[in-house]
Amino acid sequence: MDALLQFLFSGLTVGAVYALVALGFTIIYNASDVVNFAQGEFVMLGGMITVFAFDAGVPLPLAAVVAILVTAAIGVALNKLAIEPARGAPVVSLIIITIGASILIRGATQLVFDKQLHRFPAFSGDDPIRVLGATILPQSLWVIGGALAVFVGLWVFFTRTLTGKAVLATANNRIAAQLVGINTGWIMTLSFGLSAAIGAFAGVLVTPITLVSYDVGVALALKGFAAAMLGGMGNPKGALVGGLLLGCLEAMTAGYVSSQYKEAVAFIVILAVLFVMPRGLFGAKTTERV
Amino acid sequence: MSLLQVSGLGISFGGVKAVEDVSFAVAPGEIVSVIGPNGAGKTTLFNMISGIYLPGRGSVSLDGTDVTGVPPHRLAEMGLSRTFQNLQIFQEMTVLDNVLAGYHLSERGSVWADLLSLPGMRRRAARARAGAHQLLKRVRLDDKADQIAGNLSYGALKRLEIARALALEPRILLLDEPAAGCNAVETEEIDHLIAELSASGIAILLVEHDMKLVMRISNHIVVLDHGEKIAEGEPSTVSRDPAVIAAYLGTQEEEQADADG
Numbered sequence: 395m396d397a398l399l400q401f402l403f404s405g406l407t408v409g410a411v412y413a414l415v416a417l418g419f420t421i422i423y424n425a426s427d428v429v430n431f432a433q434g435e436f437v438m439l440g441g442m443i444t445v446f447a448f449d450a451g452v453p454l455p456l457a458a459v460v461a462i463l464v465t466a467a468i469g470v471a472l473n474k475l476a477i478e479p480a481r482g483a484p485v486v487s488l489i490i491i492t493i494g495a496s497i498l499i500r501g502a503t504q505l506v507f508d509k510q511l512h513r514f515p516a517f518s519g520d521d522p523i524r525v526l527g528a529t530i531l532p533q534s535l536w537v538i539g540g541a542l543a544v545f546v547g548l549w550v551f552f553t554r555t556l557t558g559k560a561v562l563a564t565a566n567n568r569i570a571a572q573l574v575g576i577n578t579g580w581i582m583t584l585s586f587g588l589s590a591a592i593g594a595f596a597g598v599l600v601t602p603i604t605l606v607s608y609d610v611g612v613a614l615a616l617k618g619f620a621a622a623m624l625g626g627m628g629n630p631k632g633a634l635v636g637g638l639l640l641g642c643l644e645a646m647t648a649g650y651v652s653s654q655y656k657e658a659v660a661f662i663v664i665l666a667v668l669f670v671m672p673r674g675l676f677g678a679k680t681t682e683r684v
Numbered sequence: 685m686s687l688l689q690v691s692g693l694g695i696s697f698g699g700v701k702a703v704e705d706v707s708f709a710v711a712p713g714e715i716v717s718v719i720g721p722n723g724a725g726k727t728t729l730f731n732m733i734s735g736i737y738l739p740g741r742g743s744v745s746l747d748g749t750d751v752t753g754v755p756p757h758r759l760a761e762m763g764l765s766r767t768f769q770n771l772q773i774f775q776e777m778t779v780l781d782n783v784l785a786g787y788h789l790s791e792r793g794s795v796w797a798d799l800l801s802l803p804g805m806r807r808r809a810a811r812a813r814a815g816a817h818q819l820l821k822r823v824r825l826d827d828k829a830d831q832i833a834g835n836l837s838y839g840a841l842k843r844l845e846i847a848r849a850l851a852l853e854p855r856i857l858l859l860d861e862p863a864a865g866c867n868a869v870e871t872e873e874i875d876h877l878i879a880e881l882s883a884s885g886i887a888i889l890l891v892e893h894d895m896k897l898v899m900r901i902s903n904h905i906v907v908l909d910h911g912e913k914i915a916e917g918e919p920s921t922v923s924r925d926p927a928v929i930a931a932y933l934g935t936q937e938e939e940q941a942d943a944d945g
Binding site for chain 2: 550551554555556557559560563566567569570571572573574575576577578579
């Protein structure tokens with residue numbers, strides 16, 4: 395029982411990060427039908443920039459804000475320099491562009507920073523909190539709380555604000571959105587910026603636990619993608635549930651089967667989802683009009 | 685003074701001149717129809733005027749301002765709105781939400797005011813909601829307000845698209861085959877609606893295949909064939925024009941007789 399709870403805690407922590415990555419996927423996918431495989435790089439940048447700003451003497455909260463803003467700017471640049479000029483190209487080409495961008499960002503990070511593993515101190519110390527015989531790090535609570543806060547924030551943004559609704563309208567029908575006066579180009583820019591900021595935020599939260607180096611983005615992108623697929627691509631609720639579920643599945647596999655197989659879980663999940671329910675847990679049922 | 689002025693408009697796709705040197709003008713409250721055989725370039729012409737395609741040649745001006753190549757969302761602000769032959773509806777939203785989306789521009793305000801749900805924002809949202817309900821009543825869809833748009837019939841979606849376009853309070857409305865796929869009753873409703881709109885001062889530019897409808901309601905007709913304007917004028921003149929009859933009406937003598945009668 396203690397062990398189960400312990401696995402659950404670590405599963406939820408990792409799962410919350412996957413959920414944040416999956417939420418990033420969701421926003422860009424909704425606005426443009428593109429799966430942005432540079433999403434993991436945003437997480438890495440969030441961690442790396444914070445580390446180096448902090449080491450340079452910037453206070454941690456400020457370093458985190460700088461990292462999030464710089465990463466958001468990189469997200470906007472990715473849209474402006476790589477995606478927008480290729481508008482009209484098939485979605486598959488755009489996805490391949492994002493893979494290229496992720497390789498570029500990784501390489502540039504290696505040059506600008508270095509290849510070492512880094513961390514900065516946890517926000518509220520490293521003393522584990524005991525709960526019913528299991529322990530949880532205070533930083534884990536930050537990660538889980540951060541994921542929930544982002545989810546609620548996005549929910550309010552999409553349901554309560556005109557701008558949020560404009561993003562949904564663009565996702566639903568780009569031409570119709572333009573017809574009612576929505577600047578869909580700006581919506582794309584906003585989506586990339588927002589998505590990058592959320593990725594960087596995840597990186598800031600998780601670095602004290604998992605450490606960061608230039609190459610952590612690839613695995614995160616794949617796990618986040620698996621989480622988004624599991625929950626149903628394009629659905630924010632699916633991203634949250636899919637992420638937490640995937641994290642728990644991984645932790646249980648590592649705990650009860652073997653940590654050797656932990657990494658395989660995400661891929662088994664992708665395969666299982668594609669075979670059994672291609673639309674994911676919360677995916678919309680599609681009906682073709684004839 | 686014309687509201688919409690199209691001068692020498694043309695576009696080519698590869699080596700094909702889809703539209704070549706088309707000019708005409710639309711005045712406020714006027715109903716101008718563009719007719720022509722299938723593939724004559726009517727929808728392409730619409731797509732250039734409404735900013736979906738960038739014209740290769742010529743210019744479009746709205747109220748004296750050059751708007752050639754201005755994107756659709758800017759044209760929406762300037763009072764030009766349109767519907768599509770093949771429907772551009774938010775399929776997954778409710779009927780009401782589709783029309784509410786048309787209030788996007790008049791509802792504009794800061795994100796923070798929205799988040800804090802300030803009274804001004806709430807009043808505006810309530811106004812938009814009331815307006816949307818009224819528009820739905822006008823196109824006789826008020827009983828379907830809460831249905832998902834994707835579940836409506838084709839004819840109903842045509843009217844929904846018009847309602848959404850009207851929510852923008854356009855000065856000129858481009859309607860691409862509003863009566864296509866509608867039954868006789870629905871066609872008559874659209875007929876009345878268009879007449880009502882033009883009476884209220886909105887200029888209408890219409891593409892329509894239903895010749896009876898076109899001849900009855902148009903003030904002015906532009907005839908396209910193979911991308912070029914072959915005639916224009918009042919319905920009675922155009923329907924007697926030999927070039928038009930040869931290109932288009934010649935094969936449908938009964939229709940022409942109807943139109944004349």
